[in-house]
Amino acid sequence: MESIEELDHRKTPMGELVLRRRRSPSVPDELVYEVKLDDEMLMSSTVNASERALARLTLERRSDEPCDVLVGGLGLGYTAAAALEFACVRRLVVVELLTPVIAWHLSRLVPAASALLDDPRCTFVEGDFFKHVAPGASAEFGGGYDAILLDIDHSPESWLQPRHGGFYTASGLSGLAEHLRPSGVFGIWSASEPSQQFLDLLESVLPNVRSHEISFFNPHIGETDSNWVVVAGGTR
Numbered sequence: 001m002e003s004i005e006e007l008d009h010r011k012t013p014m015g016e017l018v019l020r021r022r023r024s025p026s027v028p029d030e031l032v033y034e035v036k037l038d039d040e041m042l043m044s045s046t047v048n049a050s051e052r053a054l055a056r057l058t059l060e061r062r063s064d065e066p067c068d069v070l071v072g073g074l075g076l077g078y079t080a081a082a083a084l085e086f087a088c089v090r091r092l093v094v095v096e097l098l099t100p101v102i103a104w105h106l107s108r109l110v111p112a113a114s115a116l117l118d119d120p121r122c123t124f125v126e127g128d129f130f131k132h133v134a135p136g137a138s139a140e141f142g143g144g145y146d147a148i149l150l151d152i153d154h155s156p157e158s159w160l161q162p163r164h165g166g167f168y169t170a171s172g173l174s175g176l177a178e179h180l181r182p183s184g185v186f187g188i189w190s191a192s193e194p195s196q197q198f199l200d201l202l203e204s205v206l207p208n209v210r211s212h213e214i215s216f217f218n219p220h221i222g223e224t225d226s227n228w229v230v231v232a233g234g235t236r
Contacts, residue, residue, distance in 0.1 A: 003022060003023050004020055004021075005020060005021045005022065006018060006019075006020050007019045007020060007021055007109055008103075008104065008109070010100045012098050012099075014037060014097075014098070014160060014161065015037050015038040016036075016037070017035070017036070017037055017098060018035070018036040019033070019034075019035055019100075019104055019109065019110070020033070020034050021034075024046075024219075024220070026046075026219040026220050026222070027046050027219050030046065031045075032044060032045055032046050033045035033076060033110055033111060035075065035076065035101075037160075042075070043075050043076055044220070045078075045110070045111055046219060046220070047219075047220070047225070048076070049214060050189060050214040050216065050227035050229060051075070051076075051078040051079045051082070051151060051189060052078050052081075052082040053212070053214045053229050054079050054149055054151055054187050054188075054189045054229050055079050055082035055083040055085075055086075055149060056082060057187060057212055057229050057231050058147055058149055058186070058187030058229075058231050059083060059086045059089070059147055059185075061185045061208075061231060061233070061234035062086075062146060062147060062185060062234065063088075064087075065088060066088055066089075067088050067089060067090060067145075067146035067147055068090055068091045068092075068093075068144075068145050068147075069083055069089055069091070069092045069093070069145060069146065069147045069148070069149065070095065070148045070149070071083065071092065071093070071095070071148075071149045071150075071151075072095055072129035072130075072133075072148070072149065072150040072151065072152055073129065073150065073151045074094050074095075074096035074101050074102060074105065074124065075101065075151065076110050076112060077105060077110060077111075077112035077113060077116050078112055079149055079189070080094050080112075080116055080122065081112045081115040081116060083147075083149065084115065084116070084121060084122060089121060090121065091121055091123070092121050092122045092123070093123050093125055093145075094116075094122065094125065095125045095126075095127050095128075095129040095132060096125070096126060097127065097128050097129070099126060102124050102126055105117065105124065106124075129150070129152060130152075130163075130164055130166075130167050130172075133167075133175050133176045133178075133179050134167075134172070135171055135172070135174060135175035136175070136178075137175065137178075137179075144180065144181045144184070145179055145180060145181065145184060146180070146181050146183075146184050146185070147185045147186075147187070148176065148180060148185075148186050148187070149187050149188075149189075150186070150187070150188045150189065151188075152164070154190070154191045154192070155190040155191050155194060156168045156188070156190060156194050156198040156230075157192075157195060157198065158191070168198065168201075169201070170204065170205065173201065173202060173205040174205050176205075177205050177206055177233075180206075180233060183233070183234055184233050185231060185232070185233040185234040186202075186231070186232050186233050187229060187231045187232075188229070188230050189227065189228075190227065190228040190229070190230065191227055191228075192227075192228065193213070193228050194211060194228060194230055198230075199211060202230065202232050205232075206232035206233040207232070207233065208231075208232060208233060208234060209230065209231070210231055211228055211229075211230045212228065212229045212230070212231070213226050213227075213228055214226060214227050214229055
């Protein structure tokens, strides 16, 4: 029998945010952690292959030289944890808008929290990622980065908030590029396949754009599912 435990439930500027933990017959040997925003399921601890692939595919474009990494969106922490597996990462700054999400990690409520809290390279910053990388924005959180990873919206065409749309324009992407050091790399997660229009737009700002389909078995639907990771910049 499935049982659900609500670990946190708060009102936020984006809606009702819920963190819950449950037993599921789909994965009987582990607890499932899930985040919901209003009535929409945002993420699950048992479906994180593409979030981890975002870090891997982006940082694999870097050489082994020490690098500073910015992550937009903390979520359940899997992208940040995967980035910290790279020895070349010297500093990892995770920018998260919602106070409760950071609190879940600080209180070690979610599975990946210890990997982040126990690594001195990792820092949480409460703030708006999109304002941080807007055109002409000051280096509020520590200057340029060698890699920037983004996992906030559903896709470049489907946003959690309408105001995010300005980022997915030539001006918004150029602002992001201002925060990348020479040969810096940008990676973005998408629940659905990004449009060719977005890929062309990104190519006009950063070189070497490649879209990767990440296929994985989703135990909750009992079949193979896919997300996408787009990587741009770097030297290959």
